[in-house]
Amino acid sequence: MGFRMANIQEVAKKAGVSVATVSRVLNHHPSVTPKTRVKVETAIRELNYEPSMLGRNLRNSESRLLLVLIPSISNPFYTEIINGIQTTAIKHRYNILLCETNSDPRRENIFFNMVKNKLADGIISMDPTINRQKLTELAEHHSVILCSEYMEDGSIPYVTIDNERAAYQAVKHLIILGKKKIALINSDERFLYARQRRKGYEKALREFEIPISEELIYNTHELNFHDGVQAMRMLLRMEEKPSAVFAVSDTLAIGALKEIKASGLKAPDDIAVVGFDNIHFSNMSNPTLTTIAQPMYKMGATAATMLINQIQSKQVESILLDHELIIRESTMG
Amino acid sequence: MGFRMANIQEVAKKAGVSVATVSRVLNHHPSVTPKTRVKVETAIRELNYEPSMLGRNLRNSESRLLLVLIPSISNPFYTEIINGIQTTAIKHRYNILLCETNSDPRRENIFFNMVKNKLADGIISMDPTINRQKLTELAEHHSVILCSEYMEDGSIPYVTIDNERAAYQAVKHLIILGKKKIALINSDERFLYARQRRKGYEKALREFEIPISEELIYNTHELNFHDGVQAMRMLLRMEEKPSAVFAVSDTLAIGALKEIKASGLKAPDDIAVVGFDNIHFSNMSNPTLTTIAQPMYKMGATAATMLINQIQSKQVESILLDHELIIRESTMG
DNA sequence: ATGAAAGCGCTAACAC
DNA sequence: GTGTTAGCGCTTTCAT
Numbered sequence: 256m257g258f259r260m261a262n263i264q265e266v267a268k269k270a271g272v273s274v275a276t277v278s279r280v281l282n283h284h285p286s287v288t289p290k291t292r293v294k295v296e297t298a299i300r301e302l303n304y305e306p307s308m309l310g311r312n313l314r315n316s317e318s319r320l321l322l323v324l325i326p327s328i329s330n331p332f333y334t335e336i337i338n339g340i341q342t343t344a345i346k347h348r349y350n351i352l353l354c355e356t357n358s359d360p361r362r363e364n365i366f367f368n369m370v371k372n373k374l375a376d377g378i379i380s381m382d383p384t385i386n387r388q389k390l391t392e393l394a395e396h397h398s399v400i401l402c403s404e405y406m407e408d409g410s411i412p413y414v415t416i417d418n419e420r421a422a423y424q425a426v427k428h429l430i431i432l433g434k435k436k437i438a439l440i441n442s443d444e445r446f447l448y449a450r451q452r453r454k455g456y457e458k459a460l461r462e463f464e465i466p467i468s469e470e471l472i473y474n475t476h477e478l479n480f481h482d483g484v485q486a487m488r489m490l491l492r493m494e495e496k497p498s499a500v501f502a503v504s505d506t507l508a509i510g511a512l513k514e515i516k517a518s519g520l521k522a523p524d525d526i527a528v529v530g531f532d533n534i535h536f537s538n539m540s541n542p543t544l545t546t547i548a549q550p551m552y553k554m555g556a557t558a559a560t561m562l563i564n565q566i567q568s569k570q571v572e573s574i575l576l577d578h579e580l581i582i583r584e585s586t587m588g
Numbered sequence: 589m590g591f592r593m594a595n596i597q598e599v600a601k602k603a604g605v606s607v608a609t610v611s612r613v614l615n616h617h618p619s620v621t622p623k624t625r626v627k628v629e630t631a632i633r634e635l636n637y638e639p640s641m642l643g644r645n646l647r648n649s650e651s652r653l654l655l656v657l658i659p660s661i662s663n664p665f666y667t668e669i670i671n672g673i674q675t676t677a678i679k680h681r682y683n684i685l686l687c688e689t690n691s692d693p694r695r696e697n698i699f700f701n702m703v704k705n706k707l708a709d710g711i712i713s714m715d716p717t718i719n720r721q722k723l724t725e726l727a728e729h730h731s732v733i734l735c736s737e738y739m740e741d742g743s744i745p746y747v748t749i750d751n752e753r754a755a756y757q758a759v760k761h762l763i764i765l766g767k768k769k770i771a772l773i774n775s776d777e778r779f780l781y782a783r784q785r786r787k788g789y790e791k792a793l794r795e796f797e798i799p800i801s802e803e804l805i806y807n808t809h810e811l812n813f814h815d816g817v818q819a820m821r822m823l824l825r826m827e828e829k830p831s832a833v834f835a836v837s838d839t840l841a842i843g844a845l846k847e848i849k850a851s852g853l854k855a856p857d858d859i860a861v862v863g864f865d866n867i868h869f870s871n872m873s874n875p876t877l878t879t880i881a882q883p884m885y886k887m888g889a890t891a892a893t894m895l896i897n898q899i900q901s902k903q904v905e906s907i908l909l910d911h912e913l914i915i916r917e918s919t920m921g
Numbered sequence: 922a923t924g925a926a927a928g929c930g931c932t933a934a935c936a937c
Numbered sequence: 938g939t940g941t942t943a944g945c946g947c948t949t950t951c952a953t
Contacts, residue, residue, distance in 0.1 A: 260704055260729075262930055273940045278932055286938060308705040309646045310930030313945050328670060328686065329868070334662040341688065350698050353661065353686035355674065365683050371593055372641040372946095374707075396593075480872050513872050535662070539813045539846050541874040595946055606924045611948055619922060643946030646929050705930095 261302040263310075270298035281306055312373060321351045321562060322366055322378040324385065326358050330478055330506065331534040332551070333381060336402065339555025340379060347563050349376070358384040370397050377562045380404075383446040398565040402558040403549075404448055405573075412565065414557045414574045418448050421547045421578045422455025425501050425529045428545070428580060430463050432587075434499035434527055438471040440486040440507050442478055449474075452503050452531070471497060475507060483510020491518050498526060499586075505530035505537040505546055512540055512585060528585040542584030550576045594635040596643075603631035614639055645706060654684045654895060655699055655711040657718065659691050663811055663839065664867040665884070666714060669735065672888025673712060680896050682709070691717040703730050710895045713737075716779040731898040735891040736882075737781055738906075745898070747890045747907045751781050754880045754911045755788025758834050758862045761878070761913060763796050765920075767832035767860055771804040773819045773840050775811055782807075785836050785864070804830055808840060816843020824851050831859060832919075838863035838870040838879055845873055845918060861918040875917030883909050 263281075267274045272295060279287050280295040287295075298304075312318045321344055325333050337353065344351050352375065354366045363386060369375045370393065377398030380390060387406060393399055394411045405413035429437050439456045442449045453472070460467050473489055475482035483502060487510065490497055502508035508530030515522050522528050522542055530537055533548035554576055561571045596614075600607045605628060612620050613628040620628075631637070645651045654677055658666050670686065677684050685708065689695045696719060702708045703726065710731030713723060720739060726732055727744045738746035762770050772789045775782045786805070793800050806822055808815035816835060820843065823830055835841035841863030848855050855861050855875055863870055866881035887909055894904045 263932095264930080274931080275933080275941075276939060279939085282932080288938065291938080305701055305704050307646075307930050308702065308707050309642060310945090311932080313640075313642045313646055313929090313947095314931045314933085316945080328661050329664070329667040331662070331664075337661060337688070341690070345695075350695070351688075353688065355670070355686065357674070362678075362683070368638055369641065371638050374641050480868060509872060513874075516874065535813060536869065539842055539873075541846075541849065596948095597946080607947080608924060608926095608949080609922085612923085615948080621922065624922080640946050643929090644948080646931095646945090647947045647949085649929080 260307075261304040262307070263304075266295065266298045266302055266304050269302060270295045316373050318374055318376055319349050320375045321349050321559070322354050322369060322375045323351050324354050324356055324363075324366060324378060324380040324382045326356055326382045326384055328353070328355055330504075331536060332504065332506075332532045332549075334535075335551035336381065336555035336558075339552040339557075340402075340559040341555075343556045343559035344563070347559075349559075349563060351559075356382050356384070358382070360386060363389070367393050370399075377566050379558050379562055383448065398562055400558050400562040400565065400571075402554060404446060407447065409573065412561055412571045412573050414554055414561060414576065416549055416554075416576050416578045418451035419455040419458070421531070421580075422452035422501070422503075423459045424455075424580050425531070425547055426456050426459035427462075428582070428586065429499040429501065429527055429529060430459060430465070432499075432523075432527060435465055436471065436495065436497045437465070437499045437501060438473065438490050438497035440483065440490075440500060440502040440511060441472060441474050442503055442507075443474060443476065449503060456501060478504045478506050480506055480510040480513070483507035484514045485510075487511040487514035488518075491515075491520075496520075496526070499528070500526060501529045503531050505532045505534045505544060508544055508546070508585070509536065509540045512542070512544070523584070523586050523588050530585075533581055538583070540585075542588070545583045545586040546581050548579045548581050550578070593640075594637040595640070596637075599628065599631045599635055599637050602635060603628045649706050651707055651709055652682050653708045654682050654892070655687050655702060655708045656684050657687050657689055657696075657699060657711060657713040657715045659689055659715045659717055661686070661688055663837075664869060665811075665837065665839075665865045665882075667867075668884035669714065669888035669891075672885040672890075673735075673892040674888075676889045676892035677896070680892075682892075682896060684892075689715050689717070691715070693719060696722070700726050703732075710899050712891050712895055716781065731895055733891050733895045733898065733904075735887060737779060740780065742906065745894055745904045745906050747887055747894065747909065749882055749887075749909050749911045751784035752788040752791070754864070754913075755785035755834070755836075756792045757788075757913050758864070758880055759789050759792035760795075761915070761919065762832040762834065762860055762862060763792060763798070765832075765856075765860060768798060769804065769828065769830045770798070770832045770834060771806065771823050771830035773816065773823075773833060773835040773844060774805060774807050775836055775840075776807060776809065782836060789834060811837045811839050813839050813843040813846070816840035817847045818843075820844040820847035821851075824848075824853075829853075829859070832861070833859060834862045836864050838865045838867045838877060841877055841879070841918070842869065842873045845875070845877070856917070856919050856921050863918075866914055871916070873918075875921070878916045878919040879914050881912045881914050883911070 401413035530546040537544040734746035863879040870877040
């Protein structure tokens with residue numbers, strides 16, 4: 256592949272003009288004679304020339320590329336968000352690059368550097384495992400927006416939902432159905448959203464004077480189906496089994512449903528289940544899953560708009576979007 | 589965000605050396621006195637300096653970035669493949685950027701240009717909707733590998749499986765179970781894999797002297813759960829319903845299972861179902877899904893190795909990997 | 922062992 | 938309307 260693409264010089268030479276004129280044609284400057292323009296365009300076509308983003312970016316300090324950080328693409332939660340980001344970005348002539356960190360700090364660093372080095376114009380982070388310190392430092396001089404998972408100190412603008420209230424509503428729904436022994440399948444409580452959802456869970460229980468039992472709270476390592484299976488398996492080992500489960504993600508909830516069925520029990524009669532996110536698949540499980548719908552597309556679109564505004568030095572404010580409880584078979588047979 | 593990161597000049601000045609020496613320290617040249625090295629490293633730290641990828645790439649014509657083209661991240665099929673690509677790339681000090689084309693030709697172009705302009709060193713395409721003509725042109729002077737979906741003319745190296753044989757085995761499995769009226773839920777037959785899998789389906793039927801009926805073949809637009817639901821709904825409208833279904837993706841198959849249940853029928857007794865891919869979720873559906881397992885991780889790892897070899901001007905050969913029929917409840921109750 | 926300087930491809934300020 | 942040229946940040950000869 257030892258091949259060099261034609262550069263602006265060669266185009267200029269072939270067209271019999273200066274590099275400046277070629278550049279002007281490239282950038283649609285009004286001050287070029289139609290005749291000259293045609294000459295240059297012909298040369299460009301003949302040489303199969305494409306302007307180098309590298310040279311251009313180095314000169315302009317602009318790449319029109321946005322980075323989107325996610326911990327893992329395997330979580331369907333991100334799908335619709337990314338859709339929203341992408342559509343908005345394209346509308347503003349930006350492109351996005353998906354960066355999967357796999358929670359590896361070395362990978363984070365690469366992506367942060369891409370922004371520092373002007374290889375990308377800004378970054379939307381949805382990664383809860385991210386190094387907060389480094390991200391804050393980056394945000395001091397570069398454009399950064401948080402989406403879904405955020406930092407409470409408010410140093411970086413974010414778009415998210417009211418996790419505590421959402422969890423509270425989910426659990427209240429279970430209580431009103433007559434469930435008393437409600438388990439929580441939570442993720443790692445290092446993450447803000449996990450702490451907030453636990454808070455909502457506890458608030459609902461407290462409001463109805465149901466005792467909070469550590470035994471009923473299981474923390475998973477990740478958000479895979481298998482973690483949900485595992486969690487449910489542990490909860491079913493209790494002498495007095497829970498009559499309901501609130502899982503902080505649909506993937507966990509679907510795993511829990513699977514294990515409930517495997518153990519010969521039935522949802523929702525024996526154990527009702529509520530998930531969180533409203534991923535596409537939550538409507539395909541059996542029974543279909545009651546869940547909290549996050550406005551994922553809108554969240555992504557909002558994050559992209561905020562980032563682009565920030566890149567253009569406009570003022571941006573953090574935003575809290577609405578969620579919604581979607582009631583399906585896993586709680587209402 | 590009008591902030592300029594320190595550059596190599598400022599580091600040189602602060603350390604009291606030339607930019608050349610700073611560059612040498614950066615690149616671990618052996619010919620630098622320990623004393624000088626320390627001076628430079630101190631300056632780097634104090635100025636919080638990070639070398640600019642832009643300047644470096646412009647000079648070196650190398651970015652150590654690989655592009656991975658996928659039509660949509662919503663298809664879980666890609667998850668494990670990307671994992672394999674990523675792990676391999678990192679091992680070789682490359683990073684990957686995920687590019688979701690959403691089958692939009694304008695987006696393709698951007699990514700192709702990133703390669704042409706040395707913003708990325710090569711590209712792995714898994715997008716069946718890609719513009720073959722343009723990709724072939726790109727491949728003439730740049731590193732390109734196809735993964736999963738490929739081109740039969742062999743102009744671009746690929747890694748894939750034997751789709752025809754896999755489909756043949758899946759359908760034969762159904763026939764041996766005693767099923768006669770076997771439907772095919774296929775995707776768009778513009779795609780090579782779709783044509784190949786249909787061939788395998790027809791081959792199995794022909795071998796057992798089962799007539800091929802166009803009525804039993806349904807082509808979906810995409811690979812979502814919903815397309816599977818839709819397809820099954822149409823197939824169930826026939827006066828004499830099929831007794832088995834082979835769907836060319838697990839997502840379609842899971843949608844079909846859903847609709848079978850919704851219509852009051854039971855899998856596998858009334859209708860047996862076989863999927864394709866062995867995505868994580870295929871083991872979570874109810875009933876669990878019989879499917880063709882593709883070696884997704886290995887496929888990704890192989891594609892990455894091939895691409896890196898190609899970038900380093902080594903000879904690369906196309907590879908066909910093995911698949912496997914995984915028998916679960918949807919055919920064996 | 923280190924420095925000076927050319928050059929990667931491009932844009933924009935300035936000159937004509 | 939078009940050309941000349943400096944400079945974006947870096948690496949790498951070629952001197953010393």
